[in-house]
Amino acid sequence: MASGFKTEIAQWVSQPSRVLVLGSGDGKEALALSGIFPQTLVVSMDLSGPEIQLAVQDSRLRGKMIRGDWDLPPFEPNSFDLVVFFAALHHSVDLTRTLRSVFKILRSGGVLYATHEPMSSALLGVFQRRRMARIAIEEEGIESSPSHYEYTRAISDAGFVSPRIFASGLNLVRLEDSDTTFEDVKVRRNPWPEKLVAKCMMWMRGRGPSKKLSFIFTIQRLAFGLFGVTMVGRKP
Numbered sequence: 050m051a052s053g054f055k056t057e058i059a060q061w062v063s064q065p066s067r068v069l070v071l072g073s074g075d076g077k078e079a080l081a082l083s084g085i086f087p088q089t090l091v092v093s094m095d096l097s098g099p100e101i102q103l104a105v106q107d108s109r110l111r112g113k114m115i116r117g118d119w120d121l122p123p124f125e126p127n128s129f130d131l132v133v134f135f136a137a138l139h140h141s142v143d144l145t146r147t148l149r150s151v152f153k154i155l156r157s158g159g160v161l162y163a164t165h166e167p168m169s170s171a172l173l174g175v176f177q178r179r180r181m182a183r184i185a186i187e188e189e190g191i192e193s194s195p196s197h198y199e200y201t202r203a204i205s206d207a208g209f210v211s212p213r214i215f216a217s218g219l220n221l222v223r224l225e226d227s228d229t230t231f232e233d234v235k236v237r238r239n240p241w242p243e244k245l246v247a248k249c250m251m252w253m254r255g256r257g258p259s260k261k262l263s264f265i266f267t268i269q270r271l272a273f274g275l276f277g278v279t280m281v282g283r284k285p
């Protein structure tokens with residue numbers, strides 16, 4: 050999957066010199082990104098002290114680990130070529146505010162890349178939002194499931210151009226503790242929408258990957274937004 054990550058990111062940025070991972074958790078993304086871009090400084094930032102502690106203790110991780118809030122990032126403007134969120138942006142209290150602070154610290158031409166984010170669908174959004182609200186209570190944190198429109202609007206309002214929201218191979222996988230290379234990934238949650246789409250995928254076997262992804266994305270947009278999506282935007 051490291052190569053999956055590489056292929057996806059390489060479409061937007063070729064050789065970044067500074068990359069920032071926000072909501073980096075225990076640092077798995079930094080490990081994958083340093084593997085993909087060995088010359089790049091990868092900085093990881095998370096609000097949680099224990100998560101940063103875990104990352105700092107992982108001797109395989111290179112780069113910097115910092116504790117901080119993505120709404121008040123302790124970096125100079127125009128500091129990064131790429132900012133990555135992996136299953137993290139939807140924990141933002143205010144999507145536009147968070148994206149504005151990302152915009153500030155990206156250099157001109159820099160790229161926002163958020164992947165594995167949940168998205169509420171057009172048809173079942175109300176149920177998905179309720180489900181996220183339940184998860185937020187259970188996990189005592191912030192959870193949201195913006196719609197396609199809300200994501201696009203927030204990315205544009207923050208100043209990014211060419212916002213794109215799409216299904217990607219990475220959306221079908223989830224990193225687990227044992228998986229630090231993105232090579233042995235597992236699906237983390239398996240509730241009924243995912244099961245149903247998995248059945249549809251079986252049915253779609255034999256068709257090309259882009260057909261499959263468009264199919265999933267259409268289903269997801271209409272009804273089963275929980276899979277998560279990838280979104281990108283560029284600072285002009």
Ligand SMILES: C[S@@+](CC[C@H](N)C(=O)[O-])C[C@H]1O[C@@H](n2cnc3c(N)ncnc32)[C@H](O)[C@@H]1O
Binds near residue numbers: 074077097117
């Ligand atoms: C679902 S975890 C994802 C962790 C990691 N990216 C992964 O995929 O394993 C979301 C992370 O976002 C972090 N987070 C939430 N709000 C944040 C904020 N305001 N600033 C920085 N990190 C934040 C949480 O502490 C948590 O580690």
